[in-house]
Amino acid sequence: GQNIDQPTEMTATEGAIVQINCTYQTSGFNGLFWYQQHAGEAPTFLSYNVLDGLEEKGRFSSFLSRSKGYSYLLLKELQMKDSASYLCAVIGSGNTGKLIFGQGTTLQVKP
Amino acid sequence: DGGITQSPKYLFRKEGQNVTLSCEQNLNHDAMYWYRQDPGQGLRLIYYSQIVNDFQKGDIAEGYSVSREKKESFPLTVTSAQKNPTAFYLCASSIGAGTHEQYFGPGTRLTVT
Numbered sequence: 184g185q186n187i188d189q190p191t192e193m194t195a196t197e198g199a200i201v202q203i204n205c206t207y208q209t210s211g212f213n214g215l216f217w218y219q220q221h222a223g224e225a226p227t228f229l230s231y232n233v234l235d236g237l238e239e240k241g242r243f244s245s246f247l248s249r250s251k252g253y254s255y256l257l258l259k260e261l262q263m264k265d266s267a268s269y270l271c272a273v274i275g276s277g278n279t280g281k282l283i284f285g286q287g288t289t290l291q292v293k294p
Numbered sequence: 295d296g297g298i299t300q301s302p303k304y305l306f307r308k309e310g311q312n313v314t315l316s317c318e319q320n321l322n323h324d325a326m327y328w329y330r331q332d333p334g335q336g337l338r339l340i341y342y343s344q345i346v347n348d349f350q351k352g353d354i355a356e357g358y359s360v361s362r363e364k365k366e367s368f369p370l371t372v373t374s375a376q377k378n379p380t381a382f383y384l385c386a387s388s389i390g391a392g393t394h395e396q397y398f399g400p401g402t403r404l405t406v407t
Contacts, residue, residue, distance in 0.1 A: 187336070216395070225384060225398035226337075270336065279344065280325050280391035281352070284336035 185209045187285035189271050194291045195261055203256045203269050203288045211276020217245050217256045218270040220287070226270055229256065258290075266292045296321045298399035300385050305404045307379075315370045315402045317385035323397075324390045326368040330354065331382040331401075340383075343368055344391040372404065379406045 187207045195201040207215070214233040218226035230238055232247035232254060244257040256269055268289045272282040298319040307313045319326065325344050329337040339352030343362040357376025362368055368387075372379045384401045388394040 191334075213392070218398075223382075223401070223403075225400050227398070228395050231395060272337075274392075279342065279350070280327075280388055280394060280396070281339060281342065282327075282337075282396065284329075284338070286334065286336045 185275065185283050187271055187273060187283055189269075189285040189288045191286065192289045192291070194293060195258075197261055197263060197292055197294050199261050200257065200259050201261060201290065203258070203271075203290065205254045205256070205271035205285055207252050207254070207271070207273050207283075207285075209273050209275045209283060212249060213274040213276065215245075215247055215254050216270075216272045216274075216282065217243075217254075218272065220268045220270055222267075229269075261292050263292050263294070266290060298385060298387055298397055300383075300399040300402050302402060303400065305402055307404070307406050309406055310374045311406075312371055312373050313379075313404065313406075315372065315383055315385075315404070317368045317370065317399055319366055319368075319387045319397075319399075321387060321397065322365070323387035324365070325388045325394070326362070327386040327388075327396060328352070328358075328360065328368070328370045329384045329386065331384060337384065340370065372406075379404060 217229040220226040230245035268287040271285040327342045328340040341360040343349040359371045385399040386396040
């Protein structure tokens with residue numbers, strides 16, 4: 184079957200660094216997305232990885248290891264507004280664009 | 295401004311009634327998607343459409359129907375056959391099928407009592 188695992192909840196302190204992990208087992212792999220979703224709102228795109236390695240974009244970075252079926256999202260210099268859910272999603276085989284989502288990780292940033 | 299709109303934001307219905315959720319995009323995207331989100335669960339794909347006049351079932355299509363008569367519109371009907379319709383419904387679009395970023399609408403929270 185297809186499975187994507189993320190921790191359900193995480194807590195971190197303002198100004199700190201937090202790493203949100205995502206492991207996946209899917210039939211085929213055509214890329215991995217990270218989205219941010221504030222409560223009751225639409226998910227917004229953060230990053231896309233299809234090759235192994237680290238992609239850096241401002242305070243956010245995303246890492247992928249295809250051989251390990253593993254990704255992480257790294258958030259630096261945490262701000263209160265970073266309190267949200269972070270969704271890991273994989274595009275499997277085929278060309279349908281179908282995303283398979285993990286359950287999401289709810290991050291709470293404390294002062 | 296380009297984007298995706300969903301209306302209404304909140305929708306209340308009685309059990310046994312069909313209800314249609316609207317989704318409109320002016321991004322000129324070919325592909326559109328409907329997801330359902332329940333507390334503590336990830337987004338689950340209901341239906342998707344890669345091009346106008348064509349659509350495919352997702353992972354949880356039972357009790358739902360869609361149409362794609364226009365490129366910019368992809369309405370979702372929640373029928374009385376859907377056993378647990380209360381949920382947050384999200385519509386998304388992308389330039390095309392494949393490995394493209396999906397843009398999400400603001401969502402419709404449907405409550406059925």
